[in-house]
Amino acid sequence: MAAPLVVTTFERVPEFAQGYVRDLRVRWALEEAGLPYRVESIPFGERRPEHLAHQPFGQVPWLMDGDLSLFETGAILLHLGEHSPRLLPRDPRRRSQAVQWMFASLNSLELAFIPWLMAVFAKDDFTSPGGRSLIAFRDRRLSELEPVLAEREWLAGDFSAADILAADALRVFDRTDILAGYPACAAYLARATTPPPFVKAHADHTAHFARAQG
C-alpha cells in the first residue's frame, strides 16, 4: 500500500451526529491497523455530482487507495483487512468467520437498529404496529446477540474488523439505557471502545467536526 490512503467525510454535520458519522469506523480501522492516512472533507449540504461519483447514496465516508475509490464501511474495512492481520486473520477459516460477523453486524444487527433510530429522531411514539415492530426487532436482535457475547471476548477469535462494525452498531444505544438490559452487549461495547485505537479515532473525528463548527 504505497499510495497514501485518504478518507473523505463531511466538512460539518449537525451536532447530534457528531461522534457518529461513519468515517469513525474507517479511522478506527486505520488506527487498529497502524496504516497512515489523511482526511479530506466534502460539503454536507447539496450533494454534488463529484460526491455522488464516489458515493451514489450521497453519504460518507469513502476511501481512496491510490486511484481506487471505495464506499461502504464494510467494503472499506474488508479492503483494509487485506493489508492488516489485525483487521482480518490470515487463516482462511478464521478469516471466513470474521467476514461472516462483518456481514452479520451490518445486515442482522444494524439493519434492526438504524430504522428504529430514525424513528426516534422522527419523534415517533412507537404505538403504531410498525413502531412496535421496530422495537420488537431491535430487542430480538439484542437478545440473540447477548448469549453470543456472554461466552466470547470478540466475535470471531481475536479482535477483528467485525468487532469495529458490531461495536459501532451498538453505539446507537449510547444515549439510552437500552443496553442495561443486555449486560454482555454493554461489556463488549466498553471492551471494544476503551483501547487507544478507538479513543484516538473518536477524538480525531470529534475534533474534525468541532473545528468546522468553531
Place this chain on the structure above:
Amino acid sequence: MAAPLVVTTFERVPEFAQGYVRDLRVRWALEEAGLPYRVESIPFGERRPEHLAHQPFGQVPWLMDGDLSLFETGAILLHLGEHSPRLLPRDPRRRSQAVQWMFASLNSLELAFIPWLMAVFAKDDFTSPGGRSLIAFRDRRLSELEPVLAEREWLAGDFSAADILAADALRVFDRTDILAGYPACAAYLARATTPPPFVKAHADHTAHFARAQG
C-alpha cells in the same frame, strides 16, 4: 472445493414467505457458479441449540463447505466467489467494486427496505412519524439507485454476486407497484431474474416448500 456444499434452510415456512426465504440467494449463486450442492432442512418452529450453533439469530440459510459452517448470505456469496469468477471477478480492482456493491445491497438498500416490509406485515398505516420515515427512507434509496441502474447493466462491470444481493433486495417490491416509479430498477430486476440460474433456483426453492406443505 472437494467436499460437497450443503445449504440448510427451513423445512417449511408460512405461505407468504415462500419464494422469499434467503436460501434462494445461495441457490441462485450456486447455480450461477455451476457448483454442485444439496439442500438440507431444519424445523421452522422452536429454534433448537443445534440451529443456533450454526446461525445465532435463528435464521436460515447457512452453508457447510466441508466442516466450515457459514451464515449470512453476504458472507456465503463472498465465500463462493472465491471459487467462481462468475460471482466475483479475479481482477483486484473490479473485485473490490463488486464487494462494495455487495455491502451496499445489504447495508444501504436492504436496510431501507426490510423494516418497511416488516411494518407492512404488521399492517401499519404509515401515518406516524416513524412510519413516514420508513416510507421516505425506502423511496430515497430507490431514487438514488435509479440513476445508477439507468446507466449500467450490472452494478460492478459484469454480473456478479452483488447483483444477486441487489436484485433479491428489490424483490421485496414484487407484490406492489412501487417499482413502477423506478423504471431502471424494475428493468434491472427483470434482467437479473430472467436467466436460467435464477429460474432454476426459484423453482427448486418453491418446490422445496411446496413438498413440505403437501
